[in-house]
Amino acid sequence: MENPFLVDVARGTLIESRHRGSVAVVDSEGATVLSLGDVERRVFPRSAVKALQAMPLVESGIADKYGLTDEEIALACASHSGEPEHVAAAKSMLKKAGQDAGCLECGVHWPMGEAANRALAAKGQGPSALHNNCSGKHAGFVCLACGQGNDPKGYVRADHPVQQAVRESLEELTGACHTLDKSGIDGCSIPTYAVRLPSLAFGFARFGTGAGLSGEGRAAAERIRKAVAKHPFMVAGTGRFDTKLMERLGERAFVKVGAEGVYCASLPELGYGIALKAEDGNSRAAEAMMAGLILRFLPLSDEERSTVEALAQPVLKNWNGIEVGRVQLDPLLLGQSA
């Protein structure tokens, strides 16, 4: 099945670029609410499942054992911009487990946030693993390993108890097999398992509602969702889509970006989970699609709608601030007749 056009990018009076994509929206029993495009094709969820990967840390009681704060739990689900608050929280998590940045196995990169990047350079400093956008997730993995009584060394490997617990959690939530023959290595060196979009959406429907989870699982999912809703800055950063959206919607929507055009979300009050992929891996398309689906399904106040619409169909300006075009959603995505 072909993926339909879901997002257009207009310049002047013409369409300059077009994005195709696939979308699965399911309820907490796994029933299809919406299916667009080739949802049977497996996708790598990448960072979009960080909240699900953080479940063992909270569900096991280890987050509480180390006294992790809500900010730190939000950071464990983050693809953060490497701003000072993110770096400090990752450091604090490691310290609580008696560790330091030396045990992080995510690799080093300059902060994703442009201002943070230049601020670091202006101080004459270079980046450490703490600036890696995944450092909070990895600090959570280190806490999990230490709390389990295991050596954190090698925690990124598929056969380490940390990654085994993560894989089990992903399988329980999504109901899909996560196998090495359909896996890849993620940017931060942990395994990423390819699954179908409806499975991912199902995982997020359950994460958002607790349906089908154990008492501990349900409590952990709620704890994570509330921590992120309270601290949406920690899960992304200044000016970022996830931060802006959750600053406005709070607990009404949990959203998380993944690399290569993947997005996942929970809409707890509807019991829906959402998983989508831009065919070409482009994040501007994935963001527009996610905002469009929230507009389509979630009843919004005027204030909420204004924020979500600006994220769904952003105006494009050039270096002189002149409006040169805009991102436009296809009526098919919005559920409107064309």
Place this chain on the structure above:
Amino acid sequence: MENPFLVDVARGTLIESRHRGSVAVVDSEGATVLSLGDVERRVFPRSAVKALQAMPLVESGIADKYGLTDEEIALACASHSGEPEHVAAAKSMLKKAGQDAGCLECGVHWPMGEAANRALAAKGQGPSALHNNCSGKHAGFVCLACGQGNDPKGYVRADHPVQQAVRESLEELTGACHTLDKSGIDGCSIPTYAVRLPSLAFGFARFGTGAGLSGEGRAAAERIRKAVAKHPFMVAGTGRFDTKLMERLGERAFVKVGAEGVYCASLPELGYGIALKAEDGNSRAAEAMMAGLILRFLPLSDEERSTVEALAQPVLKNWNGIEVGRVQLDPLLLGQSA
């Protein structure tokens, strides 16, 4: 007509993202050598036509009147990374016309090159219009205006003599009408006119061979091509595709990137012009496509082939330097049976 898949991005053993595109390769009489996808759809060439936009500056004799060097002529065709050499050359061009950075109308942005960006921040400085990736083209426009005896003010407007000369040059080379009703505003505020890929390719076939041009036009095209071949750093920058490709191929290939997945090229010895567009506007796809077409058409030495193959199907590594995937070209683009 649907655009075919031309570029895959693999992770592990699976395809993670896919790019569709359209390609036109024509000879200097405009005959079709290769046509893939919907080549009838108009595209905005954006910065891919900077060399054609620089033609009036050289053809009019104004480049010589101001004593522009080969480096400066190459910069007039550049989407540069804002490295110190680029900034200095743009400044020098303006000075030769008795002007300074204050008359640039391209807008200000931090250097596109990451190292240049951080080096500027480390000095406690901010960017000026000279750091804009288009500053060389704009410095050329200012030279053209001054050389014509016109006030450079407003040189970005479609009705300014500079943009009129640029539009005439684009029409002469491509044979296509460039009209305001099918135009948009580019990132640097000048008009960009939407045309069909075969017209763009025809323009580059003529730019590469001089076929059909006046004596002055032919000499100007040759001067520009030789200047860029001699100074491929000036047209892009450290680590950039155009710089790496032309450092290896010299005058055998003139290539130029444009925003939103457009690429144009001249292959003078074959008399071919190439124009392509990634449907989704992604530059990784456009780069791979361009390198793949050069592999397909241009006979290469082992050394040349090795450089072009690395650009056509780059290996993707993560933050720890682990190979996690690769960009792959579709056999359709390479002219191989699948």
